Amino acid sequence: xxxxxxxxxxxxxxxxxxxxxxxxxxxxxxxxxxxxxxxxxxxxxxxxxxxxxxxxxxxxxxxxxxxxxxxxxxxxxxxxxxxxxxxxxxxxxxxxxxxxxxxxxxxxxxxxxxxxxxxxxxxxxxxxxxxxxxxxxxxxxxxxxxxxxxxxxxxxxxxxxxxxxxxxxxxxxxxxxxxxxxxxxxxxxxxxxxxxxxxxxxxxxxxxxxxxxxxxxxxxxxxxxxxxxxxxxxxxxxxxxxxxxxxxxxxxxxxxxxxxxxxxxxxxxxxxxxxxxxxxxxxxxxxxxxxxxxxxxxxxxxxxxxxxxxxxxxxxxxxxxxxxxxxxxxxxxxxxxxxxxxxxxxxxx
Amino acid sequence: xxxxxxxxxxxxxxxxxxxxxxxxxxxxxxxxxxxxxxxxxxxxxxxxxxxxxxxxxxxxxxxxxxxxxxxxxxxxxxxxxxxxxxxxxxxxxxxxxxxxxxxxxxxxxxxxxxxxxxxxxxxxxxxxxxxxxxxxxxxxxxxxxxxxxxxxxxxxxxxxxxxxxxxxxxxxxxxxxxxxxxxxxxxxxxxxxxxxxxxxxxxxxxxxxxxxxxxxxxxxxxxxxxxxxxxxxxxxxxxxxxxxxxxxxxxxxxxxxxxxxxxxxxxxxxxxxxxxxxxxxxxxxxxxxxxxxxxxxxxxxxxxxxxxxxxxxxxxxxxxxxxxxxxxxxxxxxxxxxxxxxxxxxxxx
Numbered sequence: 295x296x297x298x299x300x301x302x303x304x305x306x307x308x309x310x311x312x313x314x315x316x317x318x319x320x321x322x323x324x325x326x327x328x329x330x331x332x333x334x335x336x337x338x339x340x341x342x343x344x345x346x347x348x349x350x351x352x353x354x355x356x357x358x359x360x361x362x363x364x365x366x367x368x369x370x371x372x373x374x375x376x377x378x379x380x381x382x383x384x385x386x387x388x389x390x391x392x393x394x395x396x397x398x399x400x401x402x403x404x405x406x407x408x409x410x411x412x413x414x415x416x417x418x419x420x421x422x423x424x425x426x427x428x429x430x431x432x433x434x435x436x437x438x439x440x441x442x443x444x445x446x447x448x449x450x451x452x453x454x455x456x457x458x459x460x461x462x463x464x465x466x467x468x469x470x471x472x473x474x475x476x477x478x479x480x481x482x483x484x485x486x487x488x489x490x491x492x493x494x495x496x497x498x499x500x501x502x503x504x505x506x507x508x509x510x511x512x513x514x515x516x517x518x519x520x521x522x523x524x525x526x527x528x529x530x531x532x533x534x535x536x537x538x539x540x541x542x543x544x545x546x547x548x549x550x551x552x553x554x555x556x557x558x559x560x561x562x563x564x565x566x567x568x569x570x571x572x573x574x575x576x577x578x579x580x581x582x583x584x585x586x587x588x589x590x591x592x593x594x595x596x597x598x599x600x601x602x603x604x605x606x607x608x609x610x611x612x613x614x615x616x617x618x619x620x621x622x623x624x625x626x627x628x629x630x631x632x633x634x635x636x637x638x639x640x641x642x643x
Numbered sequence: 644x645x646x647x648x649x650x651x652x653x654x655x656x657x658x659x660x661x662x663x664x665x666x667x668x669x670x671x672x673x674x675x676x677x678x679x680x681x682x683x684x685x686x687x688x689x690x691x692x693x694x695x696x697x698x699x700x701x702x703x704x705x706x707x708x709x710x711x712x713x714x715x716x717x718x719x720x721x722x723x724x725x726x727x728x729x730x731x732x733x734x735x736x737x738x739x740x741x742x743x744x745x746x747x748x749x750x751x752x753x754x755x756x757x758x759x760x761x762x763x764x765x766x767x768x769x770x771x772x773x774x775x776x777x778x779x780x781x782x783x784x785x786x787x788x789x790x791x792x793x794x795x796x797x798x799x800x801x802x803x804x805x806x807x808x809x810x811x812x813x814x815x816x817x818x819x820x821x822x823x824x825x826x827x828x829x830x831x832x833x834x835x836x837x838x839x840x841x842x843x844x845x846x847x848x849x850x851x852x853x854x855x856x857x858x859x860x861x862x863x864x865x866x867x868x869x870x871x872x873x874x875x876x877x878x879x880x881x882x883x884x885x886x887x888x889x890x891x892x893x894x895x896x897x898x899x900x901x902x903x904x905x906x907x908x909x910x911x912x913x914x915x916x917x918x919x920x921x922x923x924x925x926x927x928x929x930x931x932x933x934x935x936x937x938x939x940x941x942x943x944x945x946x947x948x949x950x951x952x953x954x955x956x957x958x959x960x961x962x963x964x965x966x967x968x969x970x971x972x973x974x975x976x977x978x979x980x981x982x983x984x985x986x987x988x989x990x991x992x
Contacts, residue, residue: 314789349783362750401711434698440663447794454803
């Protein structure tokens with residue numbers, strides 16, 4: 295059993311919202327309860343123990359990548375998207391982050407509350423079809439369940455994806471010297487949702503970034519041979535959690551240049567009003583890409599050539615000191631980037 | 644758009660419990676709403692249009708089988724099992740019904756309500772590990788979400804499975820003359836749950852049959868070469884729904900000999916008290932297997948040689964007349980077997 299450092303054991307506890315928020319509390323719930331006895335590393339491949347974006351199973355001379363996500367976002371319809379677009383994009387992106395940019399197939403399992411309006415389900419379903427079209431993906435099978443009135447808040451959707459990768463890109467492949475590329479601005483998805491919940495829709499720029507990134511990632515992978523060492527999409531827990539996970543798993547330190555992190559002025563302003571740190575806020579259409587220094591320019595150019603990557607930037611680099619730590623260089627000083635414990639933003643995805 | 648015959652359109656409706664019950668109402672929701680625009684048959688393979696137990700995607704000289712299910716069973720702990728055993732068994736069985744009896748990997752996506760007891764999650768997780776062990780399956784990746792208090796009734800689990808099949812066994816492969824084998828007694832799972840809900844636990848025999856069937860199915864497939872023409876597990880909607888789906892998709896009629904259908908006396912008695920038809924009740928450890936007549940004896944023997952198939956029986960045969968109809972021969976007369984519209988048993992799986 296792996297214990298996440300610096301946290302108390304789970305015994306006798308009840309589940310809190312923080313256990314679903316993508317940070318340390320969730321990783322503890324997974325390692326100590328949900329994945330207990332299942333964390334033996336796969337002999338050949340990437341399994342549950344890696345706690346990556348998905349699994350990679352050897353299949354002939356390639357890898358079968360499998361990834362699953364349940365989507366419980368509230369509200370279901372939000373500025374810039376809805377639960378259907380989120381479900382398809384999230385799963386396509388998790389496949390892409392492992393190196394599988396052409397999904398073999400997606401599954402869609404819908405659980406809906408008795409009394410839910412059919413017209414809303416139809417709208418969600420159209421979004422799923424559109425997002426599949428954008429991503430070149432197909433829903434190959436599904437499941438439908440209904441829970442009674444009051445037993446479920448509306449609708450939740452699980453999507454699972456399978457794809458083939460010639461080479462798997464893990465979270466854990468970073469080496470000292472690698473550059474960190476972020477494909478666009480941070481915080482858009484989470485801030486758009488929180489602004490809507492708080493009636494704060496001041497600005498037309500406060501829209502979710504939810505989008506399938508597989509075409510962008512395919513370009514980046516094609517641009518360089520083996521120069522991409524790690525990829526992760528900074529969803530729950532935001533950029534802060536994604537960088538921490540990558541640094542911990544790769545046993546490197548990281549220096550992030552805060553002024554280099556793309557951020558929309560509207561997001562910055564709304565985050566200030568809401569008292570949130572945009573680096574801890576979920577994104578649904580961004581990727582963190584670790585690259586060898588000599589490949590950084592080519593990968594950056596490939597990202598920027600794609601409409602979803604126009605604002606891509608090199609935001610930092612990996613160092614051999616301080617393994618597992620992420621140092622934020624603010625331009626006027628340095629501090630440790632803090633990862634959220636958790637419960638800031640329930641039901642963000 | 645395919646319309647299920649004899650049903651009104653969905654427009655303006657709200658979702659009812661019947662839409663999740665595995666019968667005609669659910670198939671209508673799927674064809675008219677959830678899978679709208681997605682029902683073009685796959686050119687090569689089995690996709691959403693087949694509405695089979697899962698999908699089959701061509702991969703080299705084999706098939707990648709993918710299947711997904713969300714589990715919302717209530718109560719979570721029931722006589723003979725719990726939601727964890729149900730989730731793993733259900734997914735392993737859906738893979739097996741398509742011909743993939745050795746899972747490459749399973750996913751586990753848990754959604755839990757704030758305030759849920761960690762000790763109950765641990766118990767569910769141990770069940771999942773045990774069922775995986777029985778089935779020779781591995782959970783390779785997962786997802787964890789938390790919903791607020793009152794937003795979800797406890798816990799729901801989605802499991803998705805992937806496996807390889809050398810030959811896919813569809814629902815739709817039956818031909819006139821084929822025999823129908825049922826691997827054991829009907830109604831055990833649903834009646835055990837309903838008895839528990841109604842405080843009717845009169846009999847120690849009222850326990851769910853929930854179990855992974857892949858080893859039994861592997862034996863049956865090995866026993867004959869191409870003699871198995873169709874397989875389906877009679878879960879939601881029970882034997883009646885499974886037989887109807889197989890008959891409709893295969894364009895054959897069926898004659899089922901009611902006295903030949905294995906049924907436990909305790910299940911028969913409880914069903915009478917509850918006013919339920921055991922043929923419409925969910926099973927979670929049974930398979931319906933269609934076989935060429937010359938292969939029936941070998942498949943029956945193979946099933947009976949496995950502990951989960953000791954009561955296997957030939958319960959009927961396919962005919963060229965009355966395509967899509969299932970005729971029940973009661974021993975004293977014949978009548979059409981009626982498929983449940985739906986809402987008898989919410990949250991049975």
